[in-house]
Ligand code: GDP
């Protein structure tokens with residue numbers, strides 16, 4: 025009964041989508057378990073580029089069923105748009121294939137408006153959210169007043185609940201934030217229509233996954249965001265409002281922990297972050313520009329959802345070890361190794377310094393990262409273009425040394441090394457299986 029889980033080991037955008045695309049080949053179900061359309065997973069298959077926000081990346085594999093789990097928050101407007109785009113690209117998005125948990129929560133324009141005014145009110149200490157209404161939707165969930173996909177099964181009652189929710193939010197928007205009210209009646213009507221269109225997709229995901237696992241079929245859980253953005257274990261308060269780490273998969277899909285087989289941590293060969301918050305190894309200047317790119321290539325470090333330039337820096341092995349601790353990764357997938365080609369030297373953060381003291385483990389948890397100065401291990405870089413390499417042993421010695429250092433520092437084997445965004449640009453190390 026294997027459940028394999030793919031999780032971001034950093035601050036998101038590690039390349040989870042394309043790792044899922046590869047691992048989905050023999051999966052019966054690929055299931056997203058957390059977050060919403062704050063996610064942007066880009067998968068390149070030949071001439072086609074898929075930019076996914078809510079639908080799991082497994083959708084590109086025609087034999088796989090895709091599932092949106094109960095731990096998610098779903099904006100019906102973007103979901104229906106994404107379905108339309110995928111449909112136009114020839115992807116089957118029929119209710120036979122796409123199933124959505126009745127327990128997932130609904131994002132409305134009121135949540136988006138709250139996200140906007142709350143970020144603006146934070147001023148200089150804003151979190152840099154994606155403004156998709158993610159936080160406010162999870163707040164409603166925890167406050168036990170959220171709207172769920174299940175409520176859509178009766179479109180009229182749902183529309184009435186949406187109207188009341190927008191009216192209530194209008195009180196907050198106008199009185200607390202001195203902002204314009206939203207048109208409750210229009211939104212309510214639109215959401216009645218969304219409900220009718222999404223009804224055929226709503227399902228009991230926990231049972232669907234359990235049935236599949238009972239038949240010994242492979243289920244693949246696709247994380248969004250990453251460990252350091254986790255509400256419980258990330259760089260709070262600069263986090264998202266869901267649980268991208270391993271427990272989020274168990275909880276967000278409603279599956280027993282005994283089913284878990286592989287827990288794949290996806291890490292870039294360097295570190296990136298979009299939005300505010302501590303980032304000990306952050307770089308500026310020419311190395312940063314080399315890591316980020318200019319925006320010319322689809323893989324350059326600019327947000328898929330917001331287009332914002334991502335902050336970049338050297339790989340942080342202290343944070344990677346922390347991600348291993350929190351998730352229990354059984355293996356790592358290393359992405360974007362090709363981007364390091366030509367850099368001299370390449371560095372890995374192996375510890376932190378504060379005053380005269382050096383730590384190789386997080387000293388006081390993630391909250392105090394700001395005051396720490398990174399301690400680097402410098403390694404010799406490589407000049408060769410590695411994008412056409414297909415076997416580990418054909419990588420330059422210096423690249424292999426870099427990989428070995430990450431394995432030693434994290435204590436976890438690297439089973440996949442990616443040297444470009446295409447499917448065939450993933451080198452799978454079968455010897456570690
Ligand atoms: P996700 O959110 O974790 O799925 O990652 P994103 O899709 O937001 O960001 C990763 C970006 O890097 C995408 O544009 C991928 O196509 C691209 N990418 C993934 N792996 C590699 C790689 O090994 N090399 C290069 N050059 N690009 C990659």
Ligand code: IMO
Pocket residue numbers: 032035036037038062063064065151152153154155156157158159247248249250253262263264265298299300
């Ligand atoms: P994928 O799935 C990178 C960041 C935002 C912000 C913080 C909170 O593509 O890896 P939110 O809108 O969630 O309340 O914003 O989290 N963030 C991401 N950063 N990749 C993501 O998703 C992200 N989803 C949210 O930039 O700092």
Ligand code: MG
Pocket residue numbers: 036037038063064065066328
């Ligand atoms: Mg992304």
